[in-house]
Amino acid sequence: MVLFRVPAIWCSTLCSIRPRSGGLARTPAPRLPISSNWTNLLHDIHYQYGFTEAAGNFQANNYGRGGIGNDQLLAVADAGLDLFIPTEDGTVPELWLGFRAATSPSRASAFDSTVIAHEYGHGVSTRLTGGPGAPDGLVATQSNGMEEGWSDWWALMFTQKMTDTKTGAYLIGDYVLPGGVRDYPYSTDRTVNNLRMERYEDAPTAEHWVGQIWASVLWDLTWALIDKHGFTSNIAGGFDPNNIKGNTLALKLIMDALKLQPANPRFTDARDAILLADQILTGSANRKEIWIAFAGRGFGLSANAGANANATSVTEAFDVPADAGARGTSGNDNIRLVTNATNSTLVDVFINNATSTPNYQLNITGASSILVEGLSGNDRLDVLGVTNVPVSVLAGEGNDTILSGLDPDTLDGGAGTDTLEWSSGIGTTGHDLGxxxxxxxxxxxxxxxxxxxxxxxxxSVTISSTGTIRMLVAGTRVLDTNSLAIETTAKLDLNDNDLIIRSGNLATVTGQIKTGLENGGSFDWKGLGIGSTRRRPERDGG
Structure with a gap:
């Protein structure tokens, strides 16, 4: 239930918020019904994800479902600024909505759905963190900043559309302030928004600055879950465990995590609460996505947020547990892994990333192997540069290309027509690749x-440039291929094993066969083309 009043105070300050489309100039009549509709809608949507009577929501009558009643929200239109006055369960909180004088005429934040969603979010996060009886659970430096971040994130979530994309740039407050009220738009595109953990030190006590950093990583996580599970425009229906969608899963995980985290959490405490929420809700089915999203902005496994949430100095890290592995994001992915040049306990992961800065790092301490996964589409999976831990490659669907040092790596091309490429050094396998x-x-x-x-x-087998294929263990193996192509500078050493070519021009193939006698009279063949280091090869075609 929401009560409204209109004080005789005109606003000149906007602390946060973002609209998704244009709005109305200052016209008093519609402000109260628009605000009332939104606050009641937010009550009902948050309820679906766990902000219930027992959790401390804002209701006059709790109908015997737990919690304390008589704390319906008091929303104040045309206030001096936009803010939320949090209270303990059972005491009426206040949501103030003001005006912004950046346009002429000035614009009422009561017309901006994201203003209302943001400010309402303060009430949710403060009631849940530390319990509904402790409204001071987000007053520490990092915690207070994250409070702003959760509110920005809810504003994004409640205005998200089916046509939105993860690399789009989404503003906060661009109705009341053209260009928005944040320093950067929200986007997974690092050329648009490259905020990360270490930027906290730029202004640790500026809660809106810190909130931008936190909301950015939550936005990345949301899109990782949407990539995995899809999107639904029916957020009012809540989370359905039998029909999981990424955006409603994100809403559920964050709501659950707010209840699980301690009062006045550090960044890493809040991160770990989301991991725990996923463990409880899904059995950690989204653990990889959560770790990778947080590590991508410096909140990784080895990140240090300080001794307590008032710490103003932090140490970022981009590593994730080894079992998080590396996974494509959308199909037709280019995934490359390489052992870190200065720290042998790390493997750098590049996903659709041509820069020298990895998306994140795998911390392989104690790991027996790491997993690299492609999705649908034609992926390129390059693990040639990994020298400190075995790699298991699951290419997935599509016509994929795999670059691997082979043993002790394992490969699974999956569906489609898949290709192994080799370009330098010596690689060995004791397995039939086909x-x-x-x-x-x-x-x-x-x-x-x-x-x-x-x-x-x-x-097919193609050997080009200065490449060589060598069969090991003389006399007991067969290289069976539908087609064989060898450039004049390349070499196939059968090592006294058999070669079967099932299609192609016989004369072309036999013309490439070299004998020991053709290379100086001995049977120790060392030339190019097709031959054997063990014996003079026989010609048998038909």
Whole structure:
């Protein structure tokens, strides 16, 4: 229930907020019904995600469902500024809505749905953190900043549309203040918004500055969950565990985490509460996405937020637990992993990222392997640079390209026509790459040496430039391929094993076969083309 009053005070200050579309200039008549509709709607939506009577919501009558009643929200239109006055459960809180004089005529924040959503959010986060009887659970420096961040994030969530994109730029308060009231738009695009944990030190006591940083990482997390689970425009229906959507899952996880986190949490406490909320709700089904979103802005596994939430100095980190692995985001992804140049306990992860700064890092301390996953589409999965831990590659659907050092790595090409590329150094495998558990159809070697210690059944083999394929263990293996292409500078060393080519021009193939006698009279063949270091190869085609 919401009560309204209109004081004779005109506003000149806006502390936060964002509209998604244009609004009305100052016309007094509609302000109260618009504000009333929104505050009642927010009551009902927040209720669906866990802000209930027992959790301390704002109601005159709690109908015997727990909590303390007689604390219906008092919303004040045309106040001196936009703010929320939090109270303990059972005491009436106040939501003030003001005016902004940046335009002529000035504009009422009561017409801006994000103003109302933001300010209402203060009431939710303060009632939930530390319990509904303790309205001072977000007064420490980091906590107070995060309070602003949760409110900005709710303003984004409650105005999100089906047509929005993760790389779009979304403003807060651009109705009441053209260009918005935040320093940066909200976006997952780092060229638009590159805020991260260390920027907290720029102005740790400026709560709106800190809030922007926190809301940015929550926005990244939301889009990671939308990428995984999809989007629904029906947020009023709440979270459905039988039909999970990314945005409603995010709303549920954040609501649950606010209840789980301690009073006056640090950044890392709030992060860990979200991980715990996911563990309780889904069995940690979204653990990877949560870790990667937080690590992407410096709130990673090794991040240090200080001894308590009043700390103004922090140490950011971009690492995640090794089991979080690396996963594509949308299909047709370019994923590259490389051992960190200065810290052997880290693996740098680049996802659709051509810069020298990784998206995040895997902390492999104690790990036996790491997992790299592609999605649908034609992905490129490059793990050649990982030298400090075995990698398991699951390419997923699509026609994927895998670059791996092979043993001890394991590969699963999945559906589609998949290709293994090799370009430098020596790589070895004791597995049939074309077998069911590996599902590699094509092999391309452009440099270095690829050593095959097992029979291979493939669709195509291409050896170009200075590349070499060498069969290991003489006399017991077969290289079986539908097609074979070898440039004049490349080499296939059968090592006394058999070669089967199921299609192509016989004369072209036999013309590439070299004998030991053609290279100086001995049977120790070291030339280019097709040959054997063990014996003079036989020609048998048909």
């Amino acid at each position: 077998a069911t558990e590996w599902q590699i159809e094509n092999v391309i070697v452009t440099g270095g040496v690829l050593e095959l210690g097992a029979t291979q059944v493939l669709s």
